Amino acid sequence: MDLAPFPVAERDAVVIESAPVGRRYHRLRLDAPDLSARGRPGQFFHLLCRDGGGNGPYLRRPMSIWRCGAEEPLGFLFHVKGRGTAALAALRAGDRLSVVGPLGQGFSLHPSWRRILILARGVGLATLAPLTDAAARLGIAVDAVLSARDPADLMADEFAGASGALVTPVFDADGSSDPAAVEALLRARFEAARPDAVFTCGSNRLFLLLQRLSAEYAIPGQVALEQQMGCGLGMCFCCVRPIRAPDGGTVNLRVCAEGPVFDLQAALGW
Amino acid sequence: MDLAPFPVAERDAVVIESAPVGRRYHRLRLDAPDLSARGRPGQFFHLLCRDGGGNGPYLRRPMSIWRCGAEEPLGFLFHVKGRGTAALAALRAGDRLSVVGPLGQGFSLHPSWRRILILARGVGLATLAPLTDAAARLGIAVDAVLSARDPADLMADEFAGASGALVTPVFDADGSSDPAAVEALLRARFEAARPDAVFTCGSNRLFLLLQRLSAEYAIPGQVALEQQMGCGLGMCFCCVRPIRAPDGGTVNLRVCAEGPVFDLQAALGW
Amino acid sequence: MVDLTTRIGAVTLANPVMPASGTFGPELAQVFDLGLLGALVTKSVTPEPRSGNPLPRLCETEAGILNSIGIPGKGLDHFIAHAIPEWRRFRPPLVVSLSAGTNAAFAEAAARLADTPGIAAIEANISCPNLEEDGRAFAMFPESAAAAIAAMRARCALPIWAKLSPNTGDIAAVARAAEEAGADAIVVANTILGLAIDIEKATPKLGAGMGGFSGPAFKPIALRLTWQCAQAVRIPVIGVGGIATAEDAVEFMMAGATAVQVGTASFISPTALVQVIDGLRDFCTRRGFARSADLTGLALPGSGRLAAE
Amino acid sequence: MVDLTTRIGAVTLANPVMPASGTFGPELAQVFDLGLLGALVTKSVTPEPRSGNPLPRLCETEAGILNSIGIPGKGLDHFIAHAIPEWRRFRPPLVVSLSAGTNAAFAEAAARLADTPGIAAIEANISCPNLEEDGRAFAMFPESAAAAIAAMRARCALPIWAKLSPNTGDIAAVARAAEEAGADAIVVANTILGLAIDIEKATPKLGAGMGGFSGPAFKPIALRLTWQCAQAVRIPVIGVGGIATAEDAVEFMMAGATAVQVGTASFISPTALVQVIDGLRDFCTRRGFARSADLTGLALPGSGRLAAE
Ligand SMILES: Cc1cc2nc3c(=O)[nH]c(=O)nc-3n(C[C@H](O)[C@H](O)[C@H](O)COP(=O)(O)OP(=O)(O)OC[C@H]3O[C@@H](n4cnc5c(N)ncnc54)[C@H](O)[C@@H]3O)c2cc1C
Ligand SMILES: Cc1cc2nc3c(=O)[nH]c(=O)nc-3n(C[C@H](O)[C@H](O)[C@H](O)COP(=O)(O)OP(=O)(O)OC[C@H]3O[C@@H](n4cnc5c(N)ncnc54)[C@H](O)[C@@H]3O)c2cc1C
Ligand SMILES: Cc1cc2nc3c(=O)[nH]c(=O)nc-3n(C[C@H](O)[C@H](O)[C@H](O)COP(=O)(O)O)c2cc1C
Ligand SMILES: Cc1cc2nc3c(=O)[nH]c(=O)nc-3n(C[C@H](O)[C@H](O)[C@H](O)COP(=O)(O)O)c2cc1C
């Protein structure tokens, strides 16, 4: 049911593409032009995970917007992890998928910025991917460090699309993704051309590293957090995470409502 | 799981045909040669009603054997009535269907018989259909009166197959299915060539008529009853019906275990 | 045109469908017009601020969920200062769910709410732990339920709806005790205690151990409690537990409910409340009921109203 | 090789998996070798013949069923003369479920069963109506539960397993009372009262009105009751309610059950019992448990056994 003009829709959308990506990931594209146009990078949809026959877990699953925009089908890219994502991966073109969204607070990009740095690992890149297009449209250069097990797991195309982002891959396979190596890499970037802001998602270790370095270099940052969700709308308070308050203490904030994007320095490791 | 040599199997069988029959009916044929060979006319299977995607009601649904035999796929013919049968009708060739069976006490045919009469209405003919083949194999002639709304609902081919049964259709549309008309028809048959036994299923009115006439003519008879089921195996006692006992009282017998086929005179109307 | 008007004592609702406490918030106004609802029901507010239970606070089960949220919130002062004004932006009557640990705290908080304009009724969440009774919920026993309601009644002229717990052994006795203590309506039921275990970790799935079970799987129990309460009291009964569709709501009304609440279903379908209202109207139209109120109690023993029609 | 041997007091089972009373019969021997089971549990037998409840006696709900079968049967004499010999064809220990309307009738019947060879234990179905207490189930209250068990204990040397009802407000107190009265094990839980309404007819779906709710939807409640009982008593607890898979059985064992019963699941999958036994063995193998008995209580507060490993 879509009760326009409400900002959040509950809607059945038709799947126009459903395809595996690499060994463990899957992408879905939906025919929902207005929702795609309304979505912002860092926001998410709450998906009813039912395979073509209606089978799946009771609760919805939160999924970041991976592709959005007036000219793009609404896209999701996910790790096939458990029962919910398995049901999603079983959808075929032509099936219907019930979505609720767009939800949550996305990333912010200041038009005055010239260059941002993105540090992502694994499927965290799905969440950060739409930032590359948005930045490109604002003329902001994107420098991205993508960490993956090996080249087969990297999904650089899925990340950058046609945005022109500069992608530096680092891999477990050759040791280039070691924390020390990534720290050296980031320090070199920060010294060479200090980004106006940094962004991360998907790895606690990389989050802690980026938090420490960007504090040292006084670069503002944003992180997209994950948490198990019930309602996805801010009503049930099951998705809270402790976030540093200005007074130095912590407050429990709802990842679905105050997040999923939080200030990099205010967030805590998980 | 099929734990041969147990007489009742729980088994996933592959659907080899799934097709609508007329306006309100549907037939399924399954690849399960040993179960088909084991099934007897009047027995039933308990079907887990899940559409291709695993969606359907919690309990199984009982369904008479419509086609069986060493050379035949196991077949069911049913009225698409509610949630369970709708899920069954949504199956496609290649899908799997979990069956439990064969279950219950089927019809008995005495090799000494020369001629039987079958009176069926609606989907009751699915239950009686396999009798025609069995009788043919014993050299027993089958005289069948099939009652239906109109020719489109009759399913005479579904009933008699290649058995050579003599089918007399009667219709609501032209009044030939009126109780009085059917009574006259049956009396004429009984006078002309007294059957050795009569069989019915599917209509309370026709059951009562046949019970009365066959008592008058002292012809033995059998009726297949229906009742809502839980376990289908005789364990839960939810499927009982009152049946006349030899002492004149009634006893509650389980349709799944002591039935579904009962002596025509012992059964009560429903 | 079907008349959906519903009277719960002195409170008149445009229709008998409202959200269940703790599963609703002004956030839902992002999805549909909250003005469509029969009433608004807030999360339970507690006198003092609470931080809530450890994570995970929610897990799913077969056709349901377990939760141990723990009523986090900023306390009554903040609620009166900030939440009430926010709620007053919406048309429907505002029902404030109140939770407290002692009879005195219930009474004190009820008195303060009675002094606050804009509140149509208090829903007393007496399913919460009674600190003076070893933490056993007020609604476990007729005596403690009655004491809490009576304490509020003495200090507050607002209608009081007593929200009962399914964890008691005798719901009818608790409902009668609440009625006698002055409750204006019975809301039944809160979640029933449940448990789920993560067998890989060998620990409960919820951080708090046990949790409250809700959702479609809980419906047959909540419907039975509604039916038992409707036969035990003369005040209106509001049914809640597993309602996800208009058909579910009709079941509760036929079992004796004057109105219904929709909780967990809103997590799966944020428009569930609207769908229930629309579907209820459709059911009445199709079956020729001029007023949805005529459904109430139709299936109760001795009613036989439909059969007679 | 995983050791599945299970001890319930004096009774030793080859494995901890058995059927639940009323959902099992010798008919299941048509589907698999009943010799595989940990024990056989009969339908409840009553002293006198009973014809059972009006139809319909069963209806389905979301992931569960309601039943009001009403314990039809031919009475104890017929049971001893005909059913016991039939059961004795099978290897596993035979547990006879007994139901009666008064303490005296329970005691008398227990004495007769004690005189009958071939019975390993009596499961006292004290969830049935107590005719001397207005029809409220014995297992509703600690006192009446204890009185029924004590009456049997005095007349019968067989192990007595007390089968408790989820409809009480204080399962721990009832379990303790049964233990003190001499029960050798606790079986928890029987079905919980539920209701479903046919909204087209405006009547309950079951002929008897309310019925007992069971199946996967009931699992979180039964698991919680098992967990509460396991913490309340020292005698073994047998968990039952919604178990359909080996993973479910492991949850109950980690929650404190020494053994489990599978009921409604056998209606959907007649081989469920065998699947649970096989899956339990597989789980133990995969996770390196040499004995399935080591699972019992792993998730109880303060156990921390897995974490320590
Ligand atoms: C705002 C947000 C955006 C997300 N975006 C993406 C994305 O773009 N791509 C992607 O692959 N994953 C994303 N995730 C994680 C994704 O929601 C989980 O992987 C998914 O819920 C797993 O469901 P499952 O049934 O397959 O797994 P299971 O492990 O069986 O799920 C069991 C339960 O745990 C919850 N859960 C498990 N993992 C997570 C997790 N990491 N975060 C939150 N809840 C979890 C599930 O929702 C469910 O309630 C996002 C999570 C959040 C909160
Ligand atoms: C032994 C036996 C053999 C049968 N053989 C056939 C057959 O060959 N072809 C056919 O079309 N139908 C047959 N039926 C009836 C068939 O089982 C029901 O039509 C079917 O269960 C309806 O399920 P549903 O979910 O579609 O309908 P619903 O009406 O939604 O079912 C609701 C509940 O009522 C029960 N129920 C409804 N109608 C019947 C009925 N007539 N008999 C028993 N339970 C019922 C269902 O099992 C279910 O529990 C047979 C019934 C029995 C007992
Ligand atoms: C996440 C969650 C939080 C809840 N919080 C409250 C609460 O604060 N106060 C209250 O009275 N009931 C609370 N409940 C219970 C619901 O109001 C309702 O009684 C119960 O969930 C059964 O209805 P349902 O099955 O429709 O959810 C909560 C339920 C859930 C699922
Ligand atoms: C049809 C049916 C009949 C039952 N009959 C009995 C009975 O005679 N005695 C008894 O103690 N429990 C009886 N029960 C309860 C079960 O033994 C079991 O405690 C309950 O169903 C919960 O387990 P389940 O969810 O695995 O079915 C019956 C349950 C069902 C569904």
Ligand code: FES
């Ligand atoms: S998921 Fe319910 S508040 Fe965030």
Ligand code: FES
């Ligand atoms: S269906 Fe269970 S006894 Fe017949």
